[in-house]
Amino acid sequence: MAIVGSIYIDILIFATTFLVVAYHYFTWNFDFWKKRNIPYVEPHLFFGNFQEVALQQTTIGHFLADLYNKMKTDYFGVWVFGTPHLIVRSPEVIKNILVKDFNYFSDRTITSDTDADPIASKTLFFSKNPFWKTLRSKLSPIFTSGKIKTMIPLMNDAAADLKEYLQKRTSQTVDMKEVCAKFTTDVVTSCAFGLQGQCFQHEESPFRDVGRKMFNYNMINAFRATSYFFAPGLVKFLKFTFFDPSIYTFCTKTFLETIKMREKSGIKRNDLIDMIIEMKKLDSIQGTKLDDDVIVGQPMQFFAAGFETTSSTISFTLYEMCLNQELQLKLRREINKALDEYNGFTYEALKHMELLDKCIKETLRKYPVLPFLDRRCVKDYKMPNSDLFIEKGTPIYIPMFGLHYDPVYFPNPDKYDPERFSSENTNSRPQYAYIPFGEGPHNCIGERFGLIGSKLGIAHILSNFYVEANEETPVPIIYDSKSFVLQSTVGLPMKVVPYNRRMSAAA
Ligand code: HEM
Known part of the structure; x- marks a missing residue:
């Protein structure tokens, strides 16, 4: 007893x-933020302020936007589990962090663990300084205007397949997100690697299959990605990769073989593969030997970062055109006029599609593919003319989604209105209230390529088809709470109806 x-x-x-x-x-x-006299959102036991994301009930972008709307100060503190994070709201402070005082914020928060993920950790998005700086300077010339001009015929080839594919599906509902992902996968594989994605010819094309695995957020993939951003300790301890391991197997085999074949043949295409071969000849990037992980990491990141972002931009634009037929008509007229004046789908023609440019900007406001930015403070920082002091190591998040829907900068924010991007309206708001490609030295390296690819895709589709909403088109869109990029839970189903430009002009 x-x-x-x-x-x-x-x-x-x-x-x-x-x-x-x-x-x-x-x-x-x-009491971290209180002690530092920085406003904060009251935390809760265990999760801090992170409960809804940790339980996969909301996206990181919406979580940050909710905090942005709750707090009205220039910056404020929150806790992810027990770790203090700084959230920045003010475009002026954002400018200091991303651009003016970049040297204090030159790393992203995302984990870069060479043991857990030796390939992703050596890419631009994940790597830290000084490795990132050298890699970025080597890869920077990848998408100059001159190079992009030479890529347009390759993009037009992919668009011809896209047109043929849609022509066979005019009597049914198509998931435009999936169709555009096929198109942009073909564009990236062809322009950056000199390979044929063949996504329209084969539903189970290996590149499309890998692309789906990269952005299909089941619970495990969501756990991987969220941990890389917010639970570095867990990544270090459990040593899991950012993507599903099968993706690395495919990329390693495909890209090493492609490079070997290119070296053997001596053929030059002035693309990413050629750049990597040049880098191999020089053999090292500041302190890190150019091993197979670095070699595979670069094409893998351009593939991942390139196809999903661009297909999302094209398909969300077409989604908005379904909901606004008048705007679609106006846009089609502009596209057709430019095609007539500048000899078809040329660089010049795309440059003269002003309304299309404004539509894409408005799409990226309403649907910023990557709806937040992150930086880590790498040395103690006192902001000039302010009380703000940020300690070395502090993770910082910028709620892009919150800024893009702030009625102070974008009145009636749920309305799709390309005129927000007339030069007059653009000049009337702070530059850093609109940041779909990020800003400063860590900004999107593929911006020009992404914009041209998006314009070309939309121009091809709207000059050959009407797009229409039907009963399957989601209104409003419900976002997948497990995805860290912006994705609709049901894709973007819509109807396409043939449009004949020549016949319409004759009528
Ligand atoms: C509409 C299309 C695109 C959008 C909206 C977009 C958006 C972004 C954003 C928001 C960032 C983070 C920037 C920052 O932290 O300041 C980023 C980084 C990056 N993007 Fe894009 N992107 C697009 C297309 C592309 C394409 C086509 C490629 C390559 C083929 C690409 C490659 C990258 C890479 C490598 C980074 C990391 C850059 C670095 O840290 O140095 N992106 N992108």
């Missing part, structure tokens, strides 16, 4: 000690 009693007492003491230690572990830092 006495022995049983003592076991109960031991269990009770152990449980109480455990709860006290756990409580202390998760709350000891909850």
Whole structure:
């Protein structure tokens, strides 16, 4: 009897000690922002302010936008589990962090662990300084205007397949997101690697298959990605990769073989593969030997970052055209006029499609593919003319989605209105309130390529088809809460109806 009693007492003491230690572990830092006189959102036990994302009930972009709307100060503190994070709202402070004082914020927060993910950790998006700086300077010339001009015929080839594919599907509902992903996968594989994606010819094309795996956010993939942004300790401890391991197997085999074949043939295409071969000849990037992981990482990142962002931009634009037929008509007229004046789908023609340019900007406001930016403070920083002091190591998040829907900068923000991007309206708001490609030295390296690819895709589709909403088109869009990029839960189903430009002109 006495022995049983003592076991109960031991269990009770152990449980109480455990709860006290756990409580202390998760709350000891909850006075962090108060001590520094920085406004904050009241945290909760265990999750801090991160409960909805951790439980996969909302996207990171919406979570940050909700905080942006709740707090009206230039910056404020939150906790992700027990770790303090700074959220920045003011375009002026954003400018300092991204551009003016970049040297204090030159890394992203995302984990870069060479043991957990030796390939992703050596790409631009993940790597830290000084490796990132050298890599970025080597890859910067990849998308000059001159190079993009030479890529347009390749993009037009992919668009011819796209047109043929849609022509066979005019009596049915098509998921425009999937169709555009096929198109942009073909564009990236052809322009950057000199390979044929063949996504329209084969539903199960290997590149499209890998692309789907990269952005298909089941619970496990969502856990991987969220941990890389917000739980670096877990990544270091459990050593899991950012993407599903099968993706690395495919990329390693495909890209190493492609490089070997290119080296053997001596053929030059002035693309990413040629650049990597040049880098191999020089053999190292500041302190890191140019091993197979670096070599595979570069095409893998251009593939991942290139096809999803561009297909999302094209398909969300077409979605908005379904909902606004008058705007679609106006846009089609402009596209056709430019095609007539500048000899078809040329660089010049795309440059003269002003309304299309404004539509894409408005799409990227309403649907910023990557709806937040992140930076880590790498040395103690005191902001000039302000009380703000940021300690080395502090993770910083910029709620792009919040800024893009702030009625102060974008009145009636749910309305799709390309005229927000007339030069007059653009000049009337702070530059850093609109940041779909990020800003400063870490900004999107593929911006020009993404914009031209998006314009060309939309111009091809609208000059050959009407797009229309039907009962399957989601209004409003419900976003996938497990995805860290912006994705509709049901894709973007719509109807396409043939349009004959020549016949319409004759009529
Ligand atoms: C409409 C299309 C696109 C959008 C909206 C977009 C958006 C972004 C954003 C928001 C960032 C983060 C920038 C920052 O932290 O300041 C980024 C980075 C990046 N993007 Fe894009 N992107 C697009 C197309 C592309 C394309 C086509 C490629 C390549 C083929 C690409 C490659 C990259 C890379 C490598 C980075 C990391 C750059 C670095 O940290 O140095 N993106 N992109």
